[in-house]
Amino acid sequence: MIEYRIDRRSGVATYQQIVQQTKQALRLGLLQPGDKLPTAREVVEATAINPNTVLKAYRELEREGLVEPRPGLGTFVQRSLGNADAAGDAALRAELAAWVDRAFAVGLDREDVTALTTAVLDAREQRTSAPADQAGGGREGAR
Amino acid sequence: MNGEARVGDEGTTPEAAFAANGLGRRYRRRWALRDCAFAIPAGAVCGLVGPNGSGKSTLLTLGAGLRQPTAGEVRVHGLRPGLDPELRERIGFVAQDKPLYPRLTVAETLRFGRELNPRWDQELALQVVQQGRLPLTTRVGELSGGQRTRVALALALGKRPDVLLLDEPMSDLDPLSRHQLMGTLMGQAAEHGTTVVISTHILSELDGVIDHLLLVDGGQVRLAGPVEEILGAHLLLDGAEGLPLEPHTVLEVRHTGRGVSALVRPDGPVAEGWRAESPDLEQLLLAYLRSPEAAPLNTTVPSTPLEVAA
Numbered sequence: 001m002i003e004y005r006i007d008r009r010s011g012v013a014t015y016q017q018i019v020q021q022t023k024q025a026l027r028l029g030l031l032q033p034g035d036k037l038p039t040a041r042e043v044v045e046a047t048a049i050n051p052n053t054v055l056k057a058y059r060e061l062e063r064e065g066l067v068e069p070r071p072g073l074g075t076f077v078q079r080s081l082g083n084a085d086a087a088g089d090a091a092l093r094a095e096l097a098a099w100v101d102r103a104f105a106v107g108l109d110r111e112d113v114t115a116l117t118t119a120v121l122d123a124r125e126q127r128t129s130a131p132a133d134q135a136g137g138g139r140e141g142a143r
Numbered sequence: 144m145n146g147e148a149r150v151g152d153e154g155t156t157p158e159a160a161f162a163a164n165g166l167g168r169r170y171r172r173r174w175a176l177r178d179c180a181f182a183i184p185a186g187a188v189c190g191l192v193g194p195n196g197s198g199k200s201t202l203l204t205l206g207a208g209l210r211q212p213t214a215g216e217v218r219v220h221g222l223r224p225g226l227d228p229e230l231r232e233r234i235g236f237v238a239q240d241k242p243l244y245p246r247l248t249v250a251e252t253l254r255f256g257r258e259l260n261p262r263w264d265q266e267l268a269l270q271v272v273q274q275g276r277l278p279l280t281t282r283v284g285e286l287s288g289g290q291r292t293r294v295a296l297a298l299a300l301g302k303r304p305d306v307l308l309l310d311e312p313m314s315d316l317d318p319l320s321r322h323q324l325m326g327t328l329m330g331q332a333a334e335h336g337t338t339v340v341i342s343t344h345i346l347s348e349l350d351g352v353i354d355h356l357l358l359v360d361g362g363q364v365r366l367a368g369p370v371e372e373i374l375g376a377h378l379l380l381d382g383a384e385g386l387p388l389e390p391h392t393v394l395e396v397r398h399t400g401r402g403v404s405a406l407v408r409p410d411g412p413v414a415e416g417w418r419a420e421s422p423d424l425e426q427l428l429l430a431y432l433r434s435p436e437a438a439p440l441n442t443t444v445p446s447t448p449l450e451v452a453a
Contacts, residue, residue, distance in 0.1 A: 006351070014351050044329035048322050049351045050188055051333035 001038055002031055006047045014049055018057035026066065026081035029089075037067060037075040158220065160185040160306050160338035161206055165215030168201050174362055175201040178215070181367040182443040183340065183355055185220070185305070188332055190353035190370075191342040192428055198362045199342040200239060203308045206340070207236035219306055232260055235304035237312050241295040245284025249277050252294055253301065260302045267331075268301030274323050288315040296324055300331060306338045307331075313348060325352060346425045356424075358431060365431055368442030374421055376440060380405045382417040394437035395430040406430040408440065 002025050004018050012020070025031040038046075040054040058075050061067045068078045082089075103113050159182040166179040176198040183189045193199050204210045205217045208225025217223075222230040243252060249272055257263040272279070275293040277286065283294060292315055299307060307328070313321045329352070331337045340357075343349060356373055358366035366373055377394075380386075381404050388396070391407035398404075406422060413419050422430070431437055 008351055039333075041330045041333040044333050045326040048325035048329055050354050051329055052354055053351065054333075 001036070003038075004043055004047060006049055015053045015057040015060065018043070018054060019060050022057070022061055022066070023081055026077070029080065029082075031077050031080075033077050033079055035077045036073075037077070039074055158185050159183060159218070160187065160220055161189070161308075161340055162218045163202075163205075163215065166202075166205070166212055166217050167214035168198075168205060168210065169213040174213075176205075176359075176362045179359070179362075179364045181357060181364055181441060183338065183357070185338050186332070186336040187355040188329070188339045188353050189341070189355035189357055190349040191340055191357045191359065192344065192346065192349070193342075193359040194344070194432060197360045199359055200310050202359060203236070203310045203340070203342060204238070206306075206308050207234055207238075209236070209238075232262060232302070233305040235299035235302045235307045237292075237295050237299045237307075237309045239310040241291050243283045243291060243294060243298075246282060248280050248282050249286075249294055250279040252283055252298065253279075256298045256301050262303040264301050264303045267303070267327075268297045271297035271300055271324070271327060274327075275320060289317060289320060292316055293320065293324070296327075300327065303335070304337065307340065309339065309341045311342055311344075313343065313345070321348070346428050350424050358428065360432065360435065363439070364441055365437070365439045366441070368440070370424065372442050373440065374424065374427060376408050376442075377422050377427055378407055378409050378413065378419045379422045379426065380407060380413065380417040380419050386416045387414045392438055395434045408438075 002022065004021050006014055006017055008014075010017065022031065022037070031037075037058065040051045040058075043049070043054045044051050058067065058069070062069060062075075066078055066081070067075050069075045100113060103116070108116070162182040164180045166176060167174060168176045179198075179202070191199050191202065201210070205212055206219060206224055208223075208230065211225060219230055219234060224230055224234065244255075247255065253265070253268050253272070256268060257265055271293060275290060277290055277293060283291060286294065292312060296309075296312060299309070309328075313324070316324065325348075328339055328341075332339055341349075341353070354370055356366055356368065356370050357364065378391075380388075381402060384398070384401065384403055386403065388405055388407060390410045391413075392410060393405060393407050395406045396403060406427070
C-alpha cells in the first residue's frame with residue numbers, strides 16, 4: 001500500500017503532495033486499478049496531518065476520475081496514469097539502465113546523472129516550446 | 144470510514160462541540176477571561192494559542208468543568224461542564240501538570256481508567272503506552288515527565304471522549320513521541336469525529352494539524368474560526384514607503400529598510416505597487432501577538448443562541 005511522505009517545508013500544499021504522490025505511484029505502476037488507498041485514519045496516524053487534508057486530496061483524485069470511494073470499503077484506484085504500455089516501458093527502462101551503467105563507468109555519480117538528465121529534459125522542453133523551431137521536431141501533442 | 148463526514152464538507156452547520164458566550168472568570172480581583180464568545184463545531188481540530196498567562200488554561204478548565212464561570216456560559220455539546228453529569232464521560236482533559244497517582248503502576252492506572260469509563264478502549268490506551276515502550280509494571284512516580292504525559296494521554300484517549308481538551312500536551316515530549324501522539328490524535332479525529340482542542344505556544348506544531356483556530360490574548364478572544372477562512376481574510380503586503388493602505392483594516396505595519404511590510408484585512412482592491420501574498424499560520428499569529436491593538440476577528444457564531452447570564 002502507498003505510504004505518503006509529507007514535507008511541511010516544501011511550500012506545496014499538503015493535500016497537493018498527497019495528490020502528486022498518488023499520481024506518481026500511478027505513473028510508475030506502483031498503484032494499479034483495483035488497489036485500495038489507505039484510509040484517512042491510516043494516513044493521518046502515519047503523518048500527523050489533519051484528516052480533512054487527506055479527504056480533500058482523495059476528493060480531488062476522485063474528481064479527476066482516478067479513484068473511486070466505495071462506501072464502507074474504502075477508496076479504490078479506478079484507472080492508471082501514463083500512456084506508455086508496459087512492454088514499451090520495460091524497453092525504455094532497460095535502455096536507460098544501460099545508459100546509466102555507461103555513465104557510472106565513465107565516472108559520473110548520481111548527482112551528475114540527475115543534473116545531466118534534467119539539463120537534457122530542460123533543453124528539449126525549450127526546443128518544443130520555441131515556435132520558430134522546425135515543425136514536427138518532437139511535438140508532444142495532447143496525450 | 145466513519146471519518147468521511149468532516150467539518151466544513153457540505154456547508155452545513157454542525158452542532159457546536161465547545162462554545163461560550165459572555166464567558167468570564169475572575170480570580171480574586173483579576174479577570175483571567177472576560178466576555179469570551181466562540182463556537183467550535185463538532186469534529187474540529189482546534190488550536191488554542193496565546194501568550195503565557197493569556198487565559199488558555201482557564202478556558203480549558205472551564206470547558207472540562209473543573210471550574211465554573213464567574214460570568215456568562217460555557218457549553219460542551221450544549222451541556223454545562225461540571226454540572227450536567229452525563230457530560231463527564233464525553234470529555235477527556237489533559238491538564239498541563241498531568242495529575243496522576245504516582246504510586247500506581249502504568250497497568251493499574253489504565254485499569255483505573257477502564258473501571259471509571261464505560262466507553263473505555265483498552266486496545267487504544269495500551270497502544271499509546273506501548274508505543275513509548277513504557278513498562279506496564281513501573282510506578283507512575285518513577286516515570287520521566289514525558290513518559291507521564293504519555294500515560295495521561297493514554298487515559299484521555301482510552302476514555303474515547305467526544306471532546307478532547309489538551310493543555311500543552313506536547314511540551315515535554317521528544318520529537319518522535321510528538322509525531323506519534325499527534326498521529327494518534329488525528330486518527331481518532333478521523334475515525335470517530337472526535338473534537339480536539341489543543342493549546343500550545345509552539346506555533347509550528349499546529350501547521351497542517353489544526354482546521355480551527357482560537358487565539359486568546361489578555362483574557363479575550365482575538366481570532367476564532369476555521370483556519371482557511373481566517374488566513375483567507377488576510378493579506379501580507381510588501382511595497383515602497385508611502386503606498387496607500389486604505390481602505391483596509393491594518394493590523395501591523397513594519398518598516399523594513401526602504402520598504403514597508405503590512406498585514407491587513409483587505410476591504411476592496413489593493414493599490415498598485417503592493418506585492419500581496421497570503422500569510423501562513425505562523426506569520427499571522429506572530430503579527431497578532433505583536434499587535435495587541437489589532438482588531439479581533441471572530442467568524443464563529445454560536446449555533447444555538449446562548450443566554451448571557453444577567
